[in-house]
Amino acid sequence: MLLIRPPGVYRPQGDTELLVSCVRRERLDGDSRVLDLCTGTGAVALAAAHEGARVTAVDLSARAVATAWLNARLHRSGIRLRRGDLLAPVTAGTFDLITANPPYVPAARTRRGHGRGLAWDAGPDGRLVLDRICREAPPRLARGGVLLVVQSSLADVPATLAALGAAGLRTAVTARRRQAFGPVMTARAALFERLGLISPGDRWEILVVVRGVRER
Template sequence: MLLITPPGVYPAQGDTRLLTEALEREVLDGRRVLDLCTGSGAVAMAAAALGARVTAVDVSRRALAAAAANLLLNRRRVRLRHGDLLAPVAGARFDLITANPPYVPSRSAPPRRGIARSWDAGRDGRALLDRICADAPALLAPGGVLLVVQSAVAGVPATCAALARAGLRVGIAARLRQPFGPVMTARAGWFEERGLIAPGQREEELVVVRGVRPV
């Protein structure tokens, strides 16, 4: 897959790869797939390559422009929608929903513009995760699957508990440990003060949480 990632658009990284690997273990041919926080469109294109009918959503117009360019470059068909999380697809139903939302704890509320909007997610890192856990299950068809990737610093147990409360059967689809990137490294001292990481810890665990709506 060839990807154009202009300035201001979140580049495909370890979380993108981990979510894509989890996606590829699902049966997708002919299925309806929704990719939230699509960024450059990497996960959406992976689903389309497996025969899915894909809709991708992002709040950033710049990200959607990059995704559109990448779709042309890779000759994939994906419906792109601009808007806040699930708002552009309200009332629709999907067999699979993927999400790679911002999840890095930040000292302030999530910004409304700029590249930091791709990762800053409030003091606990759950500004968007909690909304996805609360609202996405209702858009799943019976037997539908939700895949959400996040860092362990943003509370994987909280995600699992929220999806279980929403009626999904919950498990862990994939895990990956990787060194902190520049953003996490810059905040490591603050994370230590808050007990989000152990003293001296400079790597994080990425986790894909999988929720299934009962048939």
């Protein structure tokens, strides 16, 4: 899929591809309501819209929202764009599918980064945004609704499964991919070793998509 991506907007990578593949396996049609969090270029939102769903996409970055708008125009898609912090701009309604490719890279700082770092910095354990999604997204799912979240194995996948299970969702890892570190992860490899997240010399991670379903 051709996408516009200006500097400062997260480039679709292996995690985006993995999440898109899971979106395409969901049963979506013209009645499906989809919310895409941390939309970036809008790649995941566009995949859902291509299946006919009514899609709302949200990002904290004004540049990302503008980019997703341009890509929606490029692909003649009627995605609704909102700028804001996770579910804050979407104050009402429930969704049949909520997707998220949030920041999940462990960082030395305890707060989220700025500029380009906003797309990946997620605190020392990588869960600064993941934990919020696990709390805030389940109540916004319709009966039978699905939550799809992509993350790295370095950001405690069992914690995501446990948190979503505690929120009443039936959870499972529905997709996974082993991949070598990219530039951001490679630059932080020494930090990951100090934190005990990888063994000395390891330079790979496992990306997973966690699927949570709200029972009917």
